[in-house]
Amino acid sequence: MATNLIRRAINIKSRVSSSTVYTEAPASRMVLDRPYASEVEAQKVEPKATGGSNMKTFQIYRWNPENPSKPQLQDFKIDLKECGPMVLDALIKIKNEMDPTLTFRRSCREGICGSCAMNIDGCNGLACLTKIESGASETTITPLPHMFVIKDLVVDMTNFYNQYKSIEPWLKRKNPPPAAGKEIPQSRKDRAKLDGMYECILCACCSTSCPSYWWNPESYLGPAALLHANRWISDSRDEYTKERLDAINDEFKLYRCHTILNCARACPKGLNPGKQIQHIKQLQLTAGA
Amino acid sequence: MASSLALKRLVSSNILPSSLRVLRPIVTAPSASRVSNTNAAREDVFDPLSPTRSPNQAVNIRDQFMQNQFLSASRGMATLAKGEGEASEPKNILRPLSPHLPVYKPQLNATLSITNRISGAFLTTVLLFSYLLSLKMGSVCLTYSSFYQFFFYSAKLFLVSASVSALALSYHTYYGIRHLLMDLLKVGVPKVK
Numbered sequence: 365m366a367t368n369l370i371r372r373a374i375n376i377k378s379r380v381s382s383s384t385v386y387t388e389a390p391a392s393r394m395v396l397d398r399p400y401a402s403e404v405e406a407q408k409v410e411p412k413a414t415g416g417s418n419m420k421t422f423q424i425y426r427w428n429p430e431n432p433s434k435p436q437l438q439d440f441k442i443d444l445k446e447c448g449p450m451v452l453d454a455l456i457k458i459k460n461e462m463d464p465t466l467t468f469r470r471s472c473r474e475g476i477c478g479s480c481a482m483n484i485d486g487c488n489g490l491a492c493l494t495k496i497e498s499g500a501s502e503t504t505i506t507p508l509p510h511m512f513v514i515k516d517l518v519v520d521m522t523n524f525y526n527q528y529k530s531i532e533p534w535l536k537r538k539n540p541p542p543a544a545g546k547e548i549p550q551s552r553k554d555r556a557k558l559d560g561m562y563e564c565i566l567c568a569c570c571s572t573s574c575p576s577y578w579w580n581p582e583s584y585l586g587p588a589a590l591l592h593a594n595r596w597i598s599d600s601r602d603e604y605t606k607e608r609l610d611a612i613n614d615e616f617k618l619y620r621c622h623t624i625l626n627c628a629r630a631c632p633k634g635l636n637p638g639k640q641i642q643h644i645k646q647l648q649l650t651a652g653a
Numbered sequence: 654m655a656s657s658l659a660l661k662r663l664v665s666s667n668i669l670p671s672s673l674r675v676l677r678p679i680v681t682a683p684s685a686s687r688v689s690n691t692n693a694a695r696e697d698v699f700d701p702l703s704p705t706r707s708p709n710q711a712v713n714i715r716d717q718f719m720q721n722q723f724l725s726a727s728r729g730m731a732t733l734a735k736g737e738g739e740a741s742e743p744k745n746i747l748r749p750l751s752p753h754l755p756v757y758k759p760q761l762n763a764t765l766s767i768t769n770r771i772s773g774a775f776l777t778t779v780l781l782f783s784y785l786l787s788l789k790m791g792s793v794c795l796t797y798s799s800f801y802q803f804f805f806y807s808a809k810l811f812l813v814s815a816s817v818s819a820l821a822l823s824y825h826t827y828y829g830i831r832h833l834l835m836d837l838l839k840v841g842v843p844k845v846k
Contacts, residue, residue, distance in 0.1 A: 486758025
């Protein structure tokens with residue numbers, strides 16, 4: 365503000381001291397043949413794309429339960445030069461600057477919490493880990509497929525969490541640990557069997573990418589729950605292996621998997637639930653259940 | 654303060670089961686709508702009849718339960734708790750299903766898998782239809798001329814359907830062999846990204 369005053373003072377002074385060709389004009393009037401730009405011109409911001417801006421259109425699925433009508437895809441234009449690289453940055457920018465009613469889940473912004481799972485350009489993924497495609501094509505963002513939408517990009521995950529609960533994802537033992545009061549020892553080889561399963565963050569990208577889960581969401585457990593089931597089945601410290609295998613040895617819970625393998629393609633952490641499900645099926649054969 | 658606590662303890666221990674029994678019909682009434690998945694789940698978590706909880710805890714849980722009921726109820730029923738619809742019955746909004754087939758990008762694995770299913774269905778149809786055609790046609794067409802006419806006009810169809818079903822059979826067989834190899838020998842399992 366002080367600099368503006370000084371600038372105004374300098375303008376008036378310079379105009380007064382320059383030749384009398386110029387008519388005496390107040391500082392606020394915009395005269396185009398003025399030697400120095402007025403502060404009004406200086407403050408003007410060009411809204412259109414000038415040289416050096418990269419506009420990208422995002423088509424985002426919108427549905428409001430307060431005005432329930434058909435869900436729509438709404439267009440938003442973002443300048444990629446003023447936005448972070450990830451889709452989540454774009455969503456936050458839209459929410460901050462253009463439409464505060466845009467609703468989505470997010471938390472850690474680094475791909476470890478699994479909140480921002482959504483369908484970006486046809487593939488499931490985490491918004492905080494998916495880079496914005498730098499091209500002129502439009503990016504379509506919809507919620508996780510075949511789930512009930514609560515609002516905009518937020519879906520109802522209750523069924524998914526209940527299925528996870530139903531496999532009893534905790535250590536179950538019949539005997540007390542070999543050294544009482546101490547941890548149950550596990551060899552490195554046995555611990556290595558859990559690699560590729562314990563990293564699951566329950567983002568639901570895999571389950572909602574499986575067409576078999578789309579058609580039977582309540583009876584088929586889905587790749588995420590089955591991956592965790594395998595994690596507990598393969599854990600050497602857990603003693604209820606046979607019971608766990610029997611619990612899921614069901615026409616619908618396990619065998620709706622037809623190795624479509626969309627899950628492995630969708631997992632943002634690089635896990636392969638399809639492989640784990642194949643492992644369970646093999647165990648079912650050999651366990652003679 | 655102490656007397657009110659004592660009163661609450663008395664009230665809770667007596668009324669706790671019945672109040673939840675009262676709440677439960679309200680909860681399950683809109684179960685026709687898809688909202689009450691959440692309500693059903695919450696009932697499992699809070700088991701008020703377990704004797705291990707102290708009555709004070711039970712009161713807290715009951716209050717939370719009631720609050721949660723309204724919260725979850727207002728998710729599916731528009732703005733019930735916001736003070737608008739005091740006397741009106743809750744509007745049951747059916748939530749939309751997020752798009753799946755129209756939106757999801759076709760993947761190689763998924764396409765191969767669904768083609769396998771389609772080819773299997775096609776081959777089954779061809780099998781059954783050829784049985785019907787060759788063995789039952791005689792008893793359907795009552796005159797020789799209509800029988801002859803049928804076969805005359807569908808002659809070209811046989812060639813086409815034979816080649817298409819040969820394609821389907823070969824694809825189905827190759828997919829079956831790939832499946833066996835993947836399951837037994839772990840050969841050719843697609844790489845994850």
